[in-house]
Amino acid sequence: MGKFDGILICSDIDGTILQNSQFDGIFEKNAAAVKYFTDNGGRFTFITGRYKFFLSEMPLYPLINAPAGIFNGAAVYDCETDTVLYARHIEHTCDELADTVNDFRSHFVRSIYPTDTEENEVTSVFGDLPEQLYGKKPLKCAHVFDSEQIALEFKKMLLNDSRFDDCCITRSWNIAVELTSALATKGHAARYIKELTGSHTLVTIGDYENDIPMLEMADIGAAVGSAPDNVKAAADIIVKPCCDGAVFDLIERLDRKTNKSGVYTI
Numbered sequence: 147m148g149k150f151d152g153i154l155i156c157s158d159i160d161g162t163i164l165q166n167s168q169f170d171g172i173f174e175k176n177a178a179a180v181k182y183f184t185d186n187g188g189r190f191t192f193i194t195g196r197y198k199f200f201l202s203e204m205p206l207y208p209l210i211n212a213p214a215g216i217f218n219g220a221a222v223y224d225c226e227t228d229t230v231l232y233a234r235h236i237e238h239t240c241d242e243l244a245d246t247v248n249d250f251r252s253h254f255v256r257s258i259y260p261t262d263t264e265e266n267e268v269t270s271v272f273g274d275l276p277e278q279l280y281g282k283k284p285l286k287c288a289h290v291f292d293s294e295q296i297a298l299e300f301k302k303m304l305l306n307d308s309r310f311d312d313c314c315i316t317r318s319w320n321i322a323v324e325l326t327s328a329l330a331t332k333g334h335a336a337r338y339i340k341e342l343t344g345s346h347t348l349v350t351i352g353d354y355e356n357d358i359p360m361l362e363m364a365d366i367g368a369a370v371g372s373a374p375d376n377v378k379a380a381a382d383i384i385v386k387p388c389c390d391g392a393v394f395d396l397i398e399r400l401d402r403k404t405n406k407s408g409v410y411t412i
C-alpha cells in the first residue's frame with residue numbers, strides 16, 4: 147500500500163507544470179515530485195488543450211500512469227495502449243464556426259480545427275477555410291485574435307448567441323477563444339478518468355479559464371498562484387505560481403496532509 151493510493155492528480159500543462167513550454171529546472175523539480183507521488187501509489191495525468199503527440203513525443207509521457215485528456219477534454223487518450231477511449235465532437239461544423247468570426251475578420255489571426263485525434267488532422271487556418279473541412283465537426287475550435295480585448299468581445303458575442311448553448315466557450319490563453327461540446331470539458335474528462343482508475347480522490351490543478359470546469363468538478367481543485375482571479379475563485383486551494391513549482395507545491399501539500407489511509411484533508 148502506498149501513501150497516495152486512490153488519489154488521482156489531473157494537471158494542466160502550459161502555465162501549470164511548464165512555463166512558456168520550457169522543460170527547464172522548474173519542470174525538473176515538478177517532475178521529481180510527480181515521480182515521488184506515483185512511486186507511492188498515486189495516479190497522475192494531464193488534461194490539456196494540446197493533442198496526443200505532445201504527450202507522447204515530449205518528456206511528459208514518462209510522468210503519467212493514467213489516461214490523459216486532450217483538446218480541453220474533448221477526447222481521452224491512453225498513451226500506454228495508443229488508444230482513444232472517447233472523443234466527443236462539437237455539434238457545429240467547421241464552416242459554421244468559421245462564419246462566427248466574420249465581424250472580427252480585421253482582427254483575426256488564425257483558427258485551429260482538430261477533426262480527429264491525430265496530429266495531421268489538426269488544421270490551422272490563417273485565411274479561408276479549406277474545402278476539406280466543410281461539413282466536418284471538430285473536436286475543438288480555437289479562434290485566435292490580435293488582442294485580448296477583441297478575444298473578450300468575441301467570447302461575449304458567442305455566450306449571448308443561443309445557437310452555442312450546447313458548447314463550452316472559454317479561453318486557454320488570453321487572445322484565443324475556444325469551443326468544445328458542453329459535455330466534453332476538462333472537468334468531464336477528469337471525472338471520467340477518476341472513474342476509470344477507481345480513484346477515491348480527484349485532485350486537479352490549472353492556471354486559466356479552460357481549467358475552471360475541472361477545478362469545479364474535483365474533490366480538491368488547485369489554482370496556481372499566477373492564475374487570474376476567476377480561476378482562483380473556482381479553486382479550493384491556491385498553490386505557488388508556475389515559475390516557482392506549482393505541481394511540486396501541490397504534491398508537497400498532499401504529502402503533509404495525507405494520512406495512512408490515503409485521505410487528504412485541506
